[in-house]
Amino acid sequence: MRKLLNKLLVKFGLLLTNAPGLLVDHSLKTSSSFPAKLTERVKLEQAKNIPDNELFKIFLAGSNIHKWHHYFDIYTRYFERFRDRPITMLEIGVFRGGSLRMWKEYFHPDSTIVGIDIDKSCQAHEIAAQNVFVRIGSQADPNFLANVNGEFGPFDIILDDGSHKTHHQIVSFAALFRDALKDGGCYMVEDVHSNYWLRHVDSPETFIDLTKQMIDMMHEPYFDHKEIEFRHNHPEAIREMEVSYLSANLSSIAFHDSIVVLDKKKHHLPQNELR
């Protein structure tokens, strides 16, 4: 019923930012194998929530940054590998500029950090002499994103900390993952809990819904094929096939509390071997 209503609203152009409550389904659907009614109590334990890593220390010493504490272990896990060389990073959402300055301090000093924001006042957070740049425009505007990519890209890391509206997360990913992210790069979307918050859901499918589809796309080479067709040196082995761009380039999707991480790496056809 909800899906049908979504389709009708989209068809008649009625799906706008303040989507009606009907669009968000808050029920937790679970299999009977791990039923949601088996519950446990979780508590706020502040002392245990404090991350112990260098990035968090930079955050604590900084100002005008807004980040959830539990993100710092996740950033460290995925960004540490980029620290030994100059990189180019794009952050969607500048706010008061604190996060741009934090990334500048965390990554190699010759790195370029680019922030984009719809709010013109964010331009004041550019520090061009330190390769920290700000461009003003909307993350929902593919032409603006293409211009930013033309000027600074392609990027090693793209972090979406912008409006957190589902439509924006989807448009930005569609515009940037293919054209603006390097092979070997990392695309991170944070605050995806917004996909469960009414006022942020402004698309018929949320970004989280799409990532679930991406899991299927990653497995596209296996559709309608047998194991033997991927056997090392086997006469029936497939040598080449046409797959979707995401199937060919998305090496992993990781889900964390409120963060989705998409690593980009060009695939080869998988193969197996019986020894």
Ligand SMILES: C[S@@+](CC[C@H](N)C(=O)[O-])C[C@H]1O[C@@H](n2cnc3c(N)ncnc32)[C@H](O)[C@@H]1O
């Ligand atoms: C959560 S804040 C960014 C926080 C910042 N990255 C930090 O860690 O301190 C979100 C920012 O997204 C910006 N924003 C909202 N809609 C946007 C859009 N359509 N395109 C680009 N930025 C947008 C807001 O102006 C705001 O500055």
